[in-house]
Amino acid sequence: MIRSVVKGSGSALPRRCVSNHELAETVDTSDEWIIERTGIRQRYIADDTETTASLATDAARRALEAAGVEASGVDIIVLATATPDETFPATATKVQAALGIEDCVAFDVAAVCTGFLYAISVADSLLRTGMGKRALVIGAETFSRILDWEDRATCVLFGDGAGAMLLEAEETDGQGILAAKLHAAGQHHDLLYVDGGPSTTQTVGHLRMRGREVFRHAVKNLADVLGETLEAAGLTPAAVDWVVPHQANARILDATAKKLGLDADKVVVTVDRHANTSAASVPLAFDVAVRDGRIQRGDLVLLEAMGGGLTWGAAALRY
Ligand code: ACO
Secondary structure, three states: OEEEEEEEEEEEOOOEEEEHHHHOOOOOOOHHHHHHHHOOOEEEEOOOOOOHHHHHHHHHHHHHHHHOOOHHHOOEEEEEOOOOOOOOOOHHHHHHHHHOOOOOEEEEEOOHHHHHHHHHHHHHHHHHOOOOOEEEEEEEEEHHHHOOOOOHHHHOOEOEEEEEEEEEEEEOOOOEEEEEEEEEOHHHHHHEEEOOOOOOOOOOOOEEEOHHHHHHHHHHHHHHHHHHHHHHHOOOHHHOOEEEEOOOOHHHHHHHHHHHOOOHHHEOOOHHHHOEOHHHHHHHHHHHHHHOOOOOOOOEEEEEEEEOOOEEEEEEEEO
């Protein structure tokens, strides 16, 4: 059977790390409040020289290196972001140019924090239908640029970064992406959105969120879609080696794992270090756990995310 196998991963963070204490110097908040409600201790914030495309390119280079693949061997680039460098063209094409790839398929996917799950599902479909042999799937964000730094309820939650995976279509007996499930419920737009855009205000806008309601939807939707994905892959929670969740909030991670009866030790947590990096958070956390030796070849890994839209999704893969 032809499946999309993860050949390598990479990630990138901006140079500047901002602790909760540093944030509390300019925002009416405290280290204690942020840690207690979210588990976040610090986040990385892009400077003027760092953009979504530059972070994405750095992450992509590291994924290519880990996979032992030349950039010229990439057929498809799918980049998930809600903070593109420009309204158009797609940031994926800037990454393509930076990597020196003369011709390939390159486009962006917008599903906010669920972006990487949408991107990897689309890339997997393209690979399995023969559109190409290798795909770079990237999640990259500079959310710091769309935050309202006067709104303490949201600005403390997010950070910038990028993560990438190199997928290759291969004849396998069990390795690769086994199942993926995606959802959207546009009727919940007002729970999490940006109050601007080219077609409405001609501005970029700022992130707005009704945190409590998002929390409630997140725990239910994520537990449901994880169960649905495991069922589609013909697996039970006991078969799972690692869950790599979207890193929104430590309390959402704990509550979701509990609901599914998953051991908390199997959940990769990076929200303390990176905060919520939206579409970048899943591949960033995956790369951290591969590089520190937790995720090993042959492990069964579940990816999951929920975000604005509302959108949510999950994927099961054998690494
Ligand atoms: N520092 C100090 N106090 C604050 C801060 C802050 N940064 N932010 C809000 N407060 C205050 C509020 O003003 C309020 O004060 P009041 O009681 O005097 O009115 C109090 O803290 C409680 O505010 P709530 O918004 O009700 O706090 P809550 O307990 O719901 O926690 C949080 C907020 C952390 C955002 C929570 O709702 C949450 O985790 N929601 C999930 C949303 C999320 O993680 N979204 C990320 C994007 S979506 C996604 O990725 C899935």
